[in-house]
Amino acid sequence: MGQPQDPRGNLVRPYAVTRGRTEPRRDIPIEAVLVASQAAVQEARFAGHDKYRIAILCEAKAQSLAELSAHTRLPLGVARVLVADMVADGLLSLHSAAPKKGFTERMDLLERVLSGLRKL
């Protein structure tokens, strides 16, 4: 699967950077934020061009999977596979998206977002 000469052509090319894998190792929400340390950037030098770029972006500024996809111009699904690998390999730390459970946790977040908006 996923050879460059695959008749599916178009579909396959973007996934060449993931060696044809389309399933991420873990599901990462598009708004989940990723951070890389300086040491992780050094390590990512040897992880391939795209992973290295992602590490550099995440060291400069905490950013979401969506931002990484936009800045690297990799399709979302491709960026998700790479980012999931990097999290598993300890090159990126994954920060949580909004809590989905628990009245207090959800209410606290909504209150913080509301006051953030009012301060804009």
Add this chain to the structure above:
Amino acid sequence: MDFASSERAGAQPREITSAKIVIAGGFGVGKTTLVGAVSEIEPLTTEALMTSAGQGVDDASKVPGKETTTVAMDFGRITMADDLILYLFGTPGQTRFWFMWDELIRGAVGAAVLVDTRRIADAFAPLDYFENRHLPYIVALNCFDGAPRYEPDEVREALAIPSHVPMVLCDARHRESVKQVLVHVVEHAMATLVAEQSGGYPAVVG
């Protein structure tokens, strides 16, 4: 995340939480304009690959031969604190990409459905979509220049918007106006959460 990997990744002492609000609506209703009016960055675009049938590419790989197409989504960012980021995601204009809408609303705080009052019928599909999802949403009437000024109640009736769904007027180009739309979304999400908690129906807000 296991201890070893978080240490190597240099996990910051503080966990960063991100929240998202979805800006939905038909083609050309002003979604990107609205996002751009409050975002701290120029709206960015991320692309997803899908089959022309509107399925995600994970499925496309299992149905070789199906044509694929890219779906673009615009989004913006508001950094509220060191440990809190709000993202605003605009839905793809074409409502046939439901797959992408499902991904966008997953875990969202809430949504605003933008309506262009010159083309009210375009709002049916997005409104239908939200009526069948468990996500608090409001309706924002984008006041284009020269658009007929309907009373919100007229639009509510024309589009059969349930009474518990708040409606606001807005100008997607203006930061203050967009701020108010987002404030309404979050207030409605809070009211819905409280109502769920006490087992009642969602309260009307605004």
